Amino acid sequence: MTEKTMPETQLPLKAEARNLSFFYGNFQALKNVNMPIYDKRVTSLIGPSGCGKSTYLRCFNRMHDLYPGNRYEGAIDFHPDHTDLLSSKVDPIEVRMRISMVFQKPNPFPKSIYENVAYGLRVRGESARSVIDDKVEAALRSAALWGEVKDRLNEQGANLSGGQQQRLCIARSLATDPELMLFDEPTSALDPIATASIEELITELKEKVAILIVTHNMQQAARISDYTAYMYIGEMVEFGETDQVFIKPNKKETEDYITGRFG
Amino acid sequence: MNQQELQALRTMIVVHKRWDMIFGLIGILALMIALMTFTALFADMAINGVGRISWEFLTSFPSRRAADAGILSAWVGSVLVMLVTAFAAVPLGVAAGVYLEEYARKNWVTDIIEINVSNLAGVPSIIYGLLALGLFVYTFGLGQSILTAGLTLALLILPVVIVATREAIRSIPQIIREGAYACGATTWQVVSDHIVPYSSAGILTGVIIGMARAIGETAPIITVGALTFIAFLPPAPFTGEPPAGLFDWLFAPFTVMPIQMFNWTSRPEAAFLANAAAAGFILVLMTLAMNGLAIWLRYRLRKNINW
Amino acid sequence: MNSTVITAENIVLMQQVSDRLKKDFSRHLKERVIEAILFLAAFLSVFTTTAIVYILLKESWIFFQHVPLTDFLFDTQWTPLFDDAHYGIMVLLSGTITSSMVALLVAIPLGTIIAIYLSEFAPFSVREIAKPFLELLGGIPTIIYGYFALLFVTPLLQKIFPELPGFNLLSAGLVMGVMIIPYVASLSEDAMRAVPMALREGSYATGATRLQTSLRVVVPAATSGIAAAYILGISRAVGETMILAVAAGMQPNLTFNPAEPGATITSFIVQVALGDLPHGSIGYQTIFAAGLSLMLLTLVFNLIGFYMRKKYREAY
Numbered sequence: 001m002t003e004k005t006m007p008e009t010q011l012p013l014k015a016e017a018r019n020l021s022f023f024y025g026n027f028q029a030l031k032n033v034n035m036p037i038y039d040k041r042v043t044s045l046i047g048p049s050g051c052g053k054s055t056y057l058r059c060f061n062r063m064h065d066l067y068p069g070n071r072y073e074g075a076i077d078f079h080p081d082h083t084d085l086l087s088s089k090v091d092p093i094e095v096r097m098r099i100s101m102v103f104q105k106p107n108p109f110p111k112s113i114y115e116n117v118a119y120g121l122r123v124r125g126e127s128a129r130s131v132i133d134d135k136v137e138a139a140l141r142s143a144a145l146w147g148e149v150k151d152r153l154n155e156q157g158a159n160l161s162g163g164q165q166q167r168l169c170i171a172r173s174l175a176t177d178p179e180l181m182l183f184d185e186p187t188s189a190l191d192p193i194a195t196a197s198i199e200e201l202i203t204e205l206k207e208k209v210a211i212l213i214v215t216h217n218m219q220q221a222a223r224i225s226d227y228t229a230y231m232y233i234g235e236m237v238e239f240g241e242t243d244q245v246f247i248k249p250n251k252k253e254t255e256d257y258i259t260g261r262f263g
Numbered sequence: 264m265n266q267q268e269l270q271a272l273r274t275m276i277v278v279h280k281r282w283d284m285i286f287g288l289i290g291i292l293a294l295m296i297a298l299m300t301f302t303a304l305f306a307d308m309a310i311n312g313v314g315r316i317s318w319e320f321l322t323s324f325p326s327r328r329a330a331d332a333g334i335l336s337a338w339v340g341s342v343l344v345m346l347v348t349a350f351a352a353v354p355l356g357v358a359a360g361v362y363l364e365e366y367a368r369k370n371w372v373t374d375i376i377e378i379n380v381s382n383l384a385g386v387p388s389i390i391y392g393l394l395a396l397g398l399f400v401y402t403f404g405l406g407q408s409i410l411t412a413g414l415t416l417a418l419l420i421l422p423v424v425i426v427a428t429r430e431a432i433r434s435i436p437q438i439i440r441e442g443a444y445a446c447g448a449t450t451w452q453v454v455s456d457h458i459v460p461y462s463s464a465g466i467l468t469g470v471i472i473g474m475a476r477a478i479g480e481t482a483p484i485i486t487v488g489a490l491t492f493i494a495f496l497p498p499a500p501f502t503g504e505p506p507a508g509l510f511d512w513l514f515a516p517f518t519v520m521p522i523q524m525f526n527w528t529s530r531p532e533a534a535f536l537a538n539a540a541a542a543g544f545i546l547v548l549m550t551l552a553m554n555g556l557a558i559w560l561r562y563r564l565r566k567n568i569n570w
Numbered sequence: 571m572n573s574t575v576i577t578a579e580n581i582v583l584m585q586q587v588s589d590r591l592k593k594d595f596s597r598h599l600k601e602r603v604i605e606a607i608l609f610l611a612a613f614l615s616v617f618t619t620t621a622i623v624y625i626l627l628k629e630s631w632i633f634f635q636h637v638p639l640t641d642f643l644f645d646t647q648w649t650p651l652f653d654d655a656h657y658g659i660m661v662l663l664s665g666t667i668t669s670s671m672v673a674l675l676v677a678i679p680l681g682t683i684i685a686i687y688l689s690e691f692a693p694f695s696v697r698e699i700a701k702p703f704l705e706l707l708g709g710i711p712t713i714i715y716g717y718f719a720l721l722f723v724t725p726l727l728q729k730i731f732p733e734l735p736g737f738n739l740l741s742a743g744l745v746m747g748v749m750i751i752p753y754v755a756s757l758s759e760d761a762m763r764a765v766p767m768a769l770r771e772g773s774y775a776t777g778a779t780r781l782q783t784s785l786r787v788v789v790p791a792a793t794s795g796i797a798a799a800y801i802l803g804i805s806r807a808v809g810e811t812m813i814l815a816v817a818a819g820m821q822p823n824l825t826f827n828p829a830e831p832g833a834t835i836t837s838f839i840v841q842v843a844l845g846d847l848p849h850g851s852i853g854y855q856t857i858f859a860a861g862l863s864l865m866l867l868t869l870v871f872n873l874i875g876f877y878m879r880k881k882y883r884e885a886y
Contacts, residue, residue: 061775068694081269093276097777107768110791119786120776125275169772176776279779286781290687293680294700300748301707304718358611366605367612378876379615385802385872386865387809389836390622392843393861397625401849418618425615449597451604472709479711482811482836486843521713528717528816536721543714554709558702
């Protein structure tokens, strides 16, 4: 990672992982990961399954706190206020209110489309109908779903197609104006057409927000991300601009994985 | 997010988390209410009853004088009724469970059987009493006997045994069946060599829970006409009136523990209430022990089997 | 051509094949017989239900030839054992409804709170202890609860309300409520635990607290299972017998005031069965008519519960 290959280092940082290690009980799943996340850019995490990319992603909104026996070491410095996301003094709820997440399989709540999108606002205690109406519409528009659902907002979220459900979940995580959005293999359960529309959406969303996405699909990483990180067995092997990582990787392991010689 | 917004966010989270804490306390409180009721019930019965429990209490017949009264005929009656119940309910329940899991095809007959099992589990026990009164006592002419009571309770706990059997069988992985079928086994060979043996601990758990329920059942036994005052024991095999047979006791009049307790509870004299407490204490200990055994068995089962 | 040649070797071979077929046939027969026996055991449940319905209808039929249905439904007195006999089921129904209401007011809130607490809040160790404990509580014979209601709870309540009679529907109902808590809690908890983790994660990821996740996502997702638990609780309360027979007195009393004594459908049946009613007398048939009313009442609840359980099992 020399100055020459990274001309954009002047870009504002949104977050920075420093010596991040993570343990499931005694098993160390992440080893001393260091990595910047740039604001208003898409950063993708690639690597073979079990390499720790999802584990890493879920550190950013402290999802691991939901289960007993998990432990973090190191820090994630969140800009601009330099909150350490992993600090035990920082409430995981505060972290999750600022950083939203879209999951591998669409997980709409058993509620109406409207209430699904409004959920985050209601959780924050927002009760003014007009405010919620506006934000729901804005989020659905940003998630490119408004046209399809504007006449059926009171229908159950589960009635939508798979791709629509995932866009609904994106709308849900957009409605609360997150500063960073996490995507955990968001298209792995979708067909190619739905995948294309989600990818297009992600490229649009980066105008507003920093995005960190886990994908098992290298073409997807190449298509949508500005930066790419290759992970292997809990370690960050290589991080750089997507073009550089895919065309001229610095590390032999990265090249092997990308060219399919891996394994 | 600027510092001011961040501060507002943190204040809101503190408020939200306070509700979490309040609900946590309410939850513990609700559990405590259940726990305290149980403690009070147990202590009340122990304080009033333990003093009455003695060898004489266990070996005496009921009496008009509270101090002389005992539970001999009651516990003997309970044991004999349980014997009949177990002999009827275990084979029938296991057979039905095996049929539904291993044989039944997905059709309307199976659906009807399943709806019936589920529905019978929710039928009030006193209805079983009425069924037994109309069917066993007067239609089949079995009389107000140990046999009638045992069969009634068997019908009552049949759904429990069936459900336990089915759950135990369901936890056996499909590969075990496939392995046995691949060796050329017939369905019955698979069932008798593999399915039933491997699910026996789970079935036993269900049987014990069912028996614990049966031993405390009062209403259906009253309905079939158990007597509340019995000062004799059922005839032992070959000792009754000639021609004495092996199973004469099946047709003898009887009483059981909960009915003896009910009888004493409805007396106004305090001395009889102490007897009721003593009988109740023994009954609670018996059901707790049985249920405890079942829970322990299930716990062991969960720990030991790993497929 | 050689296939038509019958050699000694071929005969042996044919013999073996026919032996195997014979063995297969007897094997097949044995299998069919066993299957038939097992089927009969399973079918016993259908027979039991049919027998219950038949017995209740048969005896009630005779009853209703003596007592017009309109009297049964609309008479406000229940005195079947008096010379001036009245058969107004409403009287018994009022006792059943009143005591059940008291019980459900205890069991549904407490059972639901315990279920939410155990499913979403309690640490693993607490749940491991609390669940078997609740099961033990649910296994205590109801006659014991009856004794407890009459000789512990009623005297306790009388210290607060001195005018409370020794037999009353209130203390019977309260104790019945505690008895039902384990059923409601355990079934509701099962339903909540069946809600996929993905939904909880989705909620937590938006910054929701435990309570918000529980009340806004988990409970709504488990609604049909929780409703089935409530319905089981209702049907337990309606069918409960001994607590009421012991602690509520057995005087028929058209009242909805829990502070009064009263008889329920179930305690009336016990009362009659304790006496010496000759088979075939009108008093004997009364208990079947009462039983039929009870059966119809619980059947409705059980069927609703069955379909709700089925629905929530299919949901995930």
